[in-house]
Amino acid sequence: MGFPHKHLIDISEYSADEIMQLLKTAESFKEVNERRIKQVPTLKGATIVNMFNEPSTRTRSSFEIAEKRLSANSLNFGGSSTSSVKGESLSDTVETLCSYKIDMIIVRDKHAGVPRKIADLSGVHVIDAGDGKHQHPTQALLDLYSIWEHKGSFEGLNVGVVGDISHSRVCGSLIPALKIMGANVCVIAPPTLIPANVEVLGADSVTSDFDSVLPDLDAVYMLRVQRERMEGAPFPSLREYNMMFGLTQQRDRLMKPDAIICHPGPINRGVELDSFMADHPDRSVILDQVYAGILVRMAALYLLLGGSEDGITA
Ligand code: CP
Numbered sequence: 046m047g048f049p050h051k052h053l054i055d056i057s058e059y060s061a062d063e064i065m066q067l068l069k070t071a072e073s074f075k076e077v078n079e080r081r082i083k084q085v086p087t088l089k090g091a092t093i094v095n096m097f098n099e100p101s102t103r104t105r106s107s108f109e110i111a112e113k114r115l116s117a118n119s120l121n122f123g124g125s126s127t128s129s130v131k132g133e134s135l136s137d138t139v140e141t142l143c144s145y146k147i148d149m150i151i152v153r154d155k156h157a158g159v160p161r162k163i164a165d166l167s168g169v170h171v172i173d174a175g176d177g178k179h180q181h182p183t184q185a186l187l188d189l190y191s192i193w194e195h196k197g198s199f200e201g202l203n204v205g206v207v208g209d210i211s212h213s214r215v216c217g218s219l220i221p222a223l224k225i226m227g228a229n230v231c232v233i234a235p236p237t238l239i240p241a242n243v244e245v246l247g248a249d250s251v252t253s254d255f256d257s258v259l260p261d262l263d264a265v266y267m268l269r270v271q272r273e274r275m276e277g278a279p280f281p282s283l284r285e286y287n288m289m290f291g292l293t294q295q296r297d298r299l300m301k302p303d304a305i306i307c308h309p310g311p312i313n314r315g316v317e318l319d320s321f322m323a324d325h326p327d328r329s330v331i332l333d334q335v336y337a338g339i340l341v342r343m344a345a346l347y348l349l350l351g352g353s354e355d356g357i358t359a
Contacts, residue, residue, distance in 0.1 A: 048348040054160045054173045056182040056218045061225050068190050070344035071337070077114060078339060088117040091350055092147045096163075097123040097174065098154045103310055104174050104183070107338035108151055111346055114339070120147070135159070139166045148350060152176070157214075170349050178214050183345055184309055185218035187337040189226060191330045192264050194337070195305050199226035203261050206248070207233040208268035208290055208317050211240050211279075215268060215309045220246040231258050235290060237279035255290055259299045266307045267292050267317045283316050294321040297328075305330050 048066070050059065059067075077085055093112050097105050105121075112119045122142075129138060142150065149170040152160050157177030164171040175181040189199070196202055204223055206216050210232055223230050224247040232239065232248040233255050243251055252258055259265070270286065280286045287293065292306060306318070306328045314320050323329055 071340035074343045088115040091117040093149045096152045111342035180218045181214045182218045185222040186341040190337040191334045199228045202228040204264045205262040212271035292322045
């Protein structure tokens with residue numbers, strides 16, 4: 046079966062079947078990642094630009110590894126080392142890159158909408174690696190992959206998305222993706238960190254009473270408190286935030302015995318997540334999420350650049 050998308054910019058444009066195709070393709074790449082020589086020639090000759098105009102550890106490094114494992118040529122580019130600091134416009138930058146006959150641009154930018162603009166300007170494949178407060182679709186895919194791996198399915202699963210909803214691009218993709226896959230989603234946050242239009246994300250319920258819903262959750266997804274994006278003081282102190290909305294050791298006893306803990310990283314330890322819970326040997330799947338980042342990004346590169354689920358490896 047072919048893949049009907051050119052870009053991965055808005056996860057809401059993907060159906061449940063297409064997301065599952067991505068997850069199954071990601072699963073099939075596990076075998077490549079367990080080989081002694083972790084590389085296949087699948088994307089040999091393809092040129093991919095990683096344009097990161099904002100800091101990143103996980104997304105950038107896992108895209109670079111995914112490209113190397115598929116034998117693509119990578120150009121790492123962006124931020125203060127480019128001619129944008131001399132006043133070059135985004136469209137001139139994109140035109141310049143496209144003169145090199147590239148195949149794909151992967152972009153992270155602090156401004157929402159930049160990946161779509163690049164897609165319109167360039168004509169090449171585009172993956173959104175996080176744009177402003179808007180979306181982070183490959184993060185949602187790796188989150189789904191980890192939940193699927195640990196829980197087996199999404200239908201009827203109770204997932205709590207906890208914390209800084211207002212400033213999070215992660216939940217901008219994750220909540221719609223969970224709903225597409227059939228999970229029940231509860232948003233848990235201080236009233237000051239819930240956007241006015243939270244219903245557009247599609248969550249089933251919204252509460253500020255973490256302890257009342259925690260015992261029902263199969264997966265507890267803790268969001269990072271995005272201090273760099275906050276204006277004013279949406280809560281009195283980090284200590285109070287941790288008491289009300291942090292996943293503390295005290296809250297462990299309120300959780301289902303088999304409930305899992307997810308976090309996109311980077312973690313503010315002692316704020317949204319205590320170290321005891323972040324490193325919980327039975328519950329925390331955070332490092333599984335990091336590993337899944339390579340698998341789903343390999344799958345996205347492969348499917349968008351013209352592959353099908355069959356005949357992946359060589
Ligand atoms: N989760 C995530 O996007 O992490 P980075 O900012 O390190 O890429």
